[in-house]
Amino acid sequence: MTGQLLQGKRVAVTGAFGALGVVVMRALEAAGASVAGIARAPASKAPAQLGGVAVFGGADISDAAVAESTLRAVAQKLGGLDGLVNVAGTFRWGKVADNGSDIWELLHRTNLLTAVNASRAALPLLGAQGRIICIGAASAAAKAGVGMGPYAASKAGVAKLTEALAEEVKDRSITVNAILPSVIDTAANRADMPKADFSRWVQPGQIADLIVFLLSERASAITGALIPIVGRA
Numbered sequence: 001m002t003g004q005l006l007q008g009k010r011v012a013v014t015g016a017f018g019a020l021g022v023v024v025m026r027a028l029e030a031a032g033a034s035v036a037g038i039a040r041a042p043a044s045k046a047p048a049q050l051g052g053v054a055v056f057g058g059a060d061i062s063d064a065a066v067a068e069s070t071l072r073a074v075a076q077k078l079g080g081l082d083g084l085v086n087v088a089g090t091f092r093w094g095k096v097a098d099n100g101s102d103i104w105e106l107l108h109r110t111n112l113l114t115a116v117n118a119s120r121a122a123l124p125l126l127g128a129q130g131r132i133i134c135i136g137a138a139s140a141a142a143k144a145g146v147g148m149g150p151y152a153a154s155k156a157g158v159a160k161l162t163e164a165l166a167e168e169v170k171d172r173s174i175t176v177n178a179i180l181p182s183v184i185d186t187a188a189n190r191a192d193m194p195k196a197d198f199s200r201w202v203q204p205g206q207i208a209d210l211i212v213f214l215l216s217e218r219a220s221a222i223t224g225a226l227i228p229i230v231g232r233a
Contacts, residue, residue: 005216007032010078014038015088019186027208036074062109067117075125083131084122086115093147111154130174138180166224175223182233200232
C-alpha cells in the first residue's frame with residue numbers, strides 16, 4: 001500500500017507509454033503525486049490508461065537538447081519538479097560476431113543516454129530533497145551470457161551513472177538510486193518466452209511500489225543504491 005506518500009510531489013517519468021511506464025505513472029498518481037509522462041512516440045499514441053495525465057510525446061531524449069527542452073516544459077506544466085524516474089529503455093539480443101554496431105548504438109542511446117540526458121536536464125530543476133530513480137537490470141550485475149553483451153553493457157552503464165551521480169549531488173540532498181529488475185511480467189515478455197513460468201517473474205506493480213517509496217521522504221537516507229528486485233527468478 002502506497003497511501004499518499006507523494007502528496008504534493010511533482011514527478012516526470014520517461015518511457016511513459018511502455019508497459020512499466022504506464023503502471024509507474026498510475027502508482028505515482030495514486031500516491032498523491034502530480035505526474036508528467038515523456039515518450040518518444042507521439043502524444044496521440046498515449047495509452048488510454050493514462051487518462052488525463054500530462055504527456056509529452058514525440059520527445060527523443062537520447063538527444064540532449066530535446067531532453068533539456070522537454071524537462072523544462074514538464075517543470076513549467078507541473079509548477080516545478082521534485083523527482084525523475086528514468087524508465088525509458090529497450091532490449092535486443094545479439095551476438096558480438098553476428099551484429100554490427102547498430103544494436104550497440106541503439107541500446108546505448110535508448111538505455112543509457114536517455115537516462116544521462118534526462119538526469120542532467122532535471123538537475124537544475126530539482127530542489128533539495130529531489131529524487132532521481134533509474135531502471136537498470138539485474139542481468140547487468142551478473143556474468144553476461146551469449147547474446148547479452150549489448151544489453152548488459154548499456155544497463156551496466158546505468159548502474160555506474162547512478163553511483164557517480166549520487167556522489168555528485170549528495171551535498172544538495174538529492175538522492176539517486178537504481179532498481180535492477182529481473183524479467184518483468186509484461187505481454188511482450190510473455191510472447192517472447194511463452195514456455196516460462198510467469199509466476200516467478202516480477203510484477204510491474206511491485207517495481208512501481210518500490211519507486212513510490214524511493215521518491216518519498218521515508219527514503220531520504222538511501223542514495224547510490226542498486227536495488228535488485230527479482231521475484232523468484
